[in-house]
Amino acid sequence: MMKKYKYYIFLVLAALIWGFAFVAQRVGMKYIAPFAYNGIRFALGAFSLLPIMFFQNKSFNEKKSVNKKRYFVYGAIAGILLFAGSTLQQIGLIHTEAGKAGFITDLYIVIVPMMGIVVVKDKIKASSIIGALVAAVGLYFLCVNKKFSISQSDFLVFASAFFFAVHILFIDYVSQKINSLKLAFLQYFTCSLISLVISFIMEKISIQNILSSSIPIIYGGVFSVGIAYTLQIVGQKGVEPTSASIILSLESVFAALGGFLILNERLEEKAIVGCILMFLGIIISQIKINYTGKSKITINHNK
Known part of the structure; x- marks a missing residue:
C-alpha cells in the first residue's frame, strides 16, 4: 500500500513545484524582461533533461524506428504552441497576482475536453459542461472588477490557457x-x-539583470x-489519469499559497470565492470523463 502512495506523493510534489513557479516568474520579472526570462x-x-534521456534511454525507447524529421517537425510545432502560451502567461504575470494567475491558467483542464469535441471528436460528458459553467462563474468572480471589466493582464493569462x-x-x-x-x-x-531571438531584437539584456534573477531562472x-x-x-x-490530473491541478492552490507566503499577496473575498469555484469546476470536469488524452492532459503547461 505504501508503495502505491509514493506515486501520489510524486504528483503532489510536481504540483507544488509548478505552483511556486508562478512566484518565481513574478519575482524574475523584477529584473529581467519576459522573453529573456522564458528563453x-x-x-x-x-x-x-539530457541526463534523464541518457540514463533512462532504454526505458523510453520507441518500439519502432521513427523518422528523425518527424521529431523536429513535432518538436517545432509543440515548441511554438508552448512559446505562445508561456509568453502570454509571463507578460500577464507582470500585473497579475501569482495565485490568481495559477487559477486562471488551470482553466486549460476544463478547456481541453471542450476542444476535444472539435479536434478529436470526443463526446462531452455532463460533468464537463457543469464543471465548465462552475469554473466560468469562478473566473467572473476572480477577474471581473466592480466596473465589470477584466484587466488586460488577466485576459493575457486567460488567453494563454x-x-x-x-x-x-x-x-x-x-x-x-515518438519518445516523450x-x-x-x-x-x-x-x-x-x-x-x-525576440528578446535580442526587442529587449535590453544585461548580465547583471540575468544574475539578479538567477534564482527564479x-x-x-x-x-x-x-x-x-x-x-x-x-x-x-502508479496513478490513473483522472486522479493524476486532479492532483496536478493543485498547482493553482500552491500558487496562491506561494503568493501569500513569499510575495505577501492578498486576494479579496470575492476573488477567494472565485478561486474556490474554479477549483471546484476543475474537479467536477474531471469526474467520469472518458477522455483519451488523460495521462497527457497534464504535460507541462505553465510553468
Missing part, C-alpha cells in the same frame, strides 16, 4: 508516435530559441521544467 529558463530546462489546451491536445496526439522525453527536449529548445528551468516533469512521468505510472 533562458526553457533552455536550462531543456538541457536538464487556450494555447496550453491546444498544446495538450497536440502532445496527446504526437506522444503516441525527446519531444519535451525539442519543444523546450524551440520555445527557448524563439524567445531568445534556475527554479523555473531546473525545478519547474526538469524535475517536475520527471516527477509527473514517474508518478503517473
Whole structure:
C-alpha cells in the first residue's frame, strides 16, 4: 500500500513545484524582461533533461524506428504552441497576482475536453459542461472588477490557457508516435530559441539583470521544467489519469499559497470565492470523463 502512495506523493510534489513557479516568474520579472526570462529558463530546462534521456534511454525507447524529421517537425510545432502560451502567461504575470494567475491558467483542464469535441471528436460528458459553467462563474468572480471589466493582464493569462489546451491536445496526439522525453527536449529548445531571438531584437539584456534573477531562472528551468516533469512521468505510472490530473491541478492552490507566503499577496473575498469555484469546476470536469488524452492532459503547461 505504501508503495502505491509514493506515486501520489510524486504528483503532489510536481504540483507544488509548478505552483511556486508562478512566484518565481513574478519575482524574475523584477529584473529581467519576459522573453529573456522564458528563453533562458526553457533552455536550462531543456538541457536538464539530457541526463534523464541518457540514463533512462532504454526505458523510453520507441518500439519502432521513427523518422528523425518527424521529431523536429513535432518538436517545432509543440515548441511554438508552448512559446505562445508561456509568453502570454509571463507578460500577464507582470500585473497579475501569482495565485490568481495559477487559477486562471488551470482553466486549460476544463478547456481541453471542450476542444476535444472539435479536434478529436470526443463526446462531452455532463460533468464537463457543469464543471465548465462552475469554473466560468469562478473566473467572473476572480477577474471581473466592480466596473465589470477584466484587466488586460488577466485576459493575457486567460488567453494563454487556450494555447496550453491546444498544446495538450497536440502532445496527446504526437506522444503516441515518438519518445516523450525527446519531444519535451525539442519543444523546450524551440520555445527557448524563439524567445531568445525576440528578446535580442526587442529587449535590453544585461548580465547583471540575468544574475539578479538567477534564482527564479534556475527554479523555473531546473525545478519547474526538469524535475517536475520527471516527477509527473514517474508518478503517473502508479496513478490513473483522472486522479493524476486532479492532483496536478493543485498547482493553482500552491500558487496562491506561494503568493501569500513569499510575495505577501492578498486576494479579496470575492476573488477567494472565485478561486474556490474554479477549483471546484476543475474537479467536477474531471469526474467520469472518458477522455483519451488523460495521462497527457497534464504535460507541462505553465510553468
